[in-house]
Amino acid sequence: MTTTTALDARWAAVLAGLSRGWIETRQNLTETVNIISHVLPPAVYVAVLLLTHAKATPGTGAAVVAMMLPGFLSMSIVFGGLWGPTGGITADREDGTLLRAKATPNGMLGYLVGKIVMFTLTTLLSLMVIVIPGVMIVDGLVLEVRTWLLLALVFVVGMVSTVPLGVALGSLMRSSMQALLVPLTCMLLIFVSGIFFPITVLPTWLQSLAQAFPIYWVGLGVRSAILPPEMVGAEIGQPWGTVEMFVVLGVWAALGLLLAPILLRRMARRQSGSALARTRERVMAKGY
Amino acid sequence: MSPSTETAAITLDVRDLRMRYGPKDVLAGVTFSAKRGEVLALLGPNGAGKTTTIEILEGFRARSAGEVSVLGIDPARGNEAWRARIGVVLQSWRDHKFWRVRELLVYLGRFYAPFATAEVPRPWDVDELIDVVGLSEKANAKILTLSGGQRRRLDVAIGIVGRPEIVFFDEPTAGFDPHARRDFHDLIHRLTDFEHATILMTTHDLDEAEKIADRILVLDEGRIVADGSAEQLARELTTAAEVHWTSGGRRHVHAARGSDPTDFVRDLLVTNSDVTEIEVRRASLEETYMALVRRAESAQKKPEVQA
Numbered sequence: 001m002t003t004t005t006a007l008d009a010r011w012a013a014v015l016a017g018l019s020r021g022w023i024e025t026r027q028n029l030t031e032t033v034n035i036i037s038h039v040l041p042p043a044v045y046v047a048v049l050l051l052t053h054a055k056a057t058p059g060t061g062a063a064v065v066a067m068m069l070p071g072f073l074s075m076s077i078v079f080g081g082l083w084g085p086t087g088g089i090t091a092d093r094e095d096g097t098l099l100r101a102k103a104t105p106n107g108m109l110g111y112l113v114g115k116i117v118m119f120t121l122t123t124l125l126s127l128m129v130i131v132i133p134g135v136m137i138v139d140g141l142v143l144e145v146r147t148w149l150l151l152a153l154v155f156v157v158g159m160v161s162t163v164p165l166g167v168a169l170g171s172l173m174r175s176s177m178q179a180l181l182v183p184l185t186c187m188l189l190i191f192v193s194g195i196f197f198p199i200t201v202l203p204t205w206l207q208s209l210a211q212a213f214p215i216y217w218v219g220l221g222v223r224s225a226i227l228p229p230e231m232v233g234a235e236i237g238q239p240w241g242t243v244e245m246f247v248v249l250g251v252w253a254a255l256g257l258l259l260a261p262i263l264l265r266r267m268a269r270r271q272s273g274s275a276l277a278r279t280r281e282r283v284m285a286k287g288y
Numbered sequence: 289m290s291p292s293t294e295t296a297a298i299t300l301d302v303r304d305l306r307m308r309y310g311p312k313d314v315l316a317g318v319t320f321s322a323k324r325g326e327v328l329a330l331l332g333p334n335g336a337g338k339t340t341t342i343e344i345l346e347g348f349r350a351r352s353a354g355e356v357s358v359l360g361i362d363p364a365r366g367n368e369a370w371r372a373r374i375g376v377v378l379q380s381w382r383d384h385k386f387w388r389v390r391e392l393l394v395y396l397g398r399f400y401a402p403f404a405t406a407e408v409p410r411p412w413d414v415d416e417l418i419d420v421v422g423l424s425e426k427a428n429a430k431i432l433t434l435s436g437g438q439r440r441r442l443d444v445a446i447g448i449v450g451r452p453e454i455v456f457f458d459e460p461t462a463g464f465d466p467h468a469r470r471d472f473h474d475l476i477h478r479l480t481d482f483e484h485a486t487i488l489m490t491t492h493d494l495d496e497a498e499k500i501a502d503r504i505l506v507l508d509e510g511r512i513v514a515d516g517s518a519e520q521l522a523r524e525l526t527t528a529a530e531v532h533w534t535s536g537g538r539r540h541v542h543a544a545r546g547s548d549p550t551d552f553v554r555d556l557l558v559t560n561s562d563v564t565e566i567e568v569r570r571a572s573l574e575e576t577y578m579a580l581v582r583r584a585e586s587a588q589k590k591p592e593v594q595a
Contacts (some may be wrong), residue, residue, distance in 0.1 A: 005369075005402060005403075006368070006369070008402040009368060009369075009372075009399075009402040009403065011402075012398055012399060012401055012402045013398075013399055015398065016395055017397040018400055019395060019398070020395055023391060023395070024388065027386045027387075043419055092383075095381075095382040095383045095385070096378070096380070096381045096382055096383040096385040097384060098447075099348070099378070099383075100383050100384070100396075102348070103346070103368070103371070103374075103376040104355075104371070104399045104450075105368040105371040105372040105399050105400065105403060105450075106368050106399055107396075107399060110395075110399060156552065268348075
């Protein structure tokens with residue numbers, strides 16, 4: 001097997017993964033419960049925006065509202081990418097989906113690409129629910145072609161850098177209780193990442209810590225896309241660190257794409273065919 | 289032809305395979321090999337080590353000791369190109385239940401396309417494959433609506449969608465009705481006759497092993513206790529033969545120790561002129577195998593009684 005064919009095979013797996021993501025998105029969106037879970041939280045964010053906007057005074061008040069819209073957008077991206085995938089991994093392990101991927105050449109790569117596509121598309125739905133009313137409510141935003149291009153780019157890079165990480169975290173979780181650690185950690189990181197208030201009010205060491213994680217950079221990217229240039233004053237570095245943002249998110253994406261298949265393969269190894277049979281017996285006996 | 293034609297025909301080679309979980313030896317030195325196009329049945333009672341053996345060969349499980357070669361490669365180090373030549377059908381899949389039959393086969397087939405060669409076009413044409421396993425009417429059905437037997441046939445289709453050169457089936461016909469079972473046997477013959485695939489299947493059903501396997505390996509307590517065709521096995525596993533005859537109006541029985549009762553019968557006919565209704569009986573392979581299964585089952589029950 002030459003290197004070219006090995007590369008061809010990986011490319012075929014990526015393409016298969018894209019189709020997998022589309023199929024799973026369709027399946028996901030035929031369930032009413034799923035649609036509600038994609039639409040309800042952003043609807044609440046919009047309601048909060050509306051209420052805050054109604055009470056806001058011109059000046060500082062308006063700036064707070066303007067900060068909230070990119071905050072909600074970044075939060076949705078990060079939650080969609082990190083928390084979204086953790087839940088399904090355990091189920092995919094127990095029903096044999098991961099083992100099937102392992103039995104298929106480059107199957108794990110296809111599985112991972114499928115997850116990225118599915119969570120990107122379902123998160124896009126949530127973002128639409130926020131963005132469309134959001135730009136009408138909030139004053140003083142910059143809405144140019146550049147805004148939408150940059151926003152789209154930050155969104156896609158944000159998803160590619162967080163979904164593999166979410167999958168990797170999910171594969172490490174042994175129980176649903178442990179899986180709750182992921183949203184908790186997300187909340188803490190969101191708090192210190194300057195998502196809802198300027199990060200510069202925090203101590204420097206906390207600022208440095210936050211900058212190590214993708215959440216800060218997704219937030220920065222979204223703000224740089226839609227906030228007016230004068231609001232850069234609330235940031236750590238000036239001007240907006242767009243290049244740094246793409247570099248850091250790119251590193252996280254590469255790390256996740258490299259790490260996640262290894263962890264998934266290891267996890268599938270623990271779940272051999274005989275273990276699968278035992279799980280089925282347990283499910284048949286107890287119902288879970 | 290390459291100088292190694294003889295060895296190239298060996299697609300599966302297992303030497304002194306051992307597997308130990310804590311103090312227990314699940315496999316205590318298993319040795320066998322298979323040639324291209326051969327159908328091997330790994331027969332044995334539950335707990336004999338069949339699934340462990342097959343999972344090691346599939347590369348899903350690390351072994352404790354021994355040499356294993358599948359298509360010339362150690363499964364513990366098999367890469368994706370090796371993976372593309374292997375077909376796997378495990379005991380209990382429940383995956384992809386919201387997918388449709390055809391959709392899933394098309395998706396999985398795509399991974400094999402880059403591994404097509406001049407001799408082996410990959411993947412299998414999906415509609416033809418669906419037809420071969422008898423799921424044409426269910427091609428667009430959601431997988432969770434399939435019956436147990438249909439789901440099993442889908443598993444078989446998925447296992448061979450990449451036109452594997454070697455296929456591992458773990459209890460493939462569990463839950464099949466007699467009709468589905470016969471269809472499966474036809475499929476196995478098709479895989480070996482037209483695709484020249486090597487097949488290793490586990491089963492605890494002797495009847496099935498006799499019907500489709502070229503060779504049967506009987507696994508008991510982590511060891512191969514017999515290896516051969518059904519006829520060879522009958523000779524190897526069954527030792528005692530009984531000679532029954534009538535002489536002077538009375539029925540006689542002689543249990544022949546040793547494998548061949550011919551000499552005893554010859555002597556009997558020469559020395560005794562009024563022998564009638566002579567009959568040589570041998571414990572059938574089935575009787576011998578059932579005795580083995582019963583022994584394995586009672587051995588498994590013991591620890592539970594103590595507990």
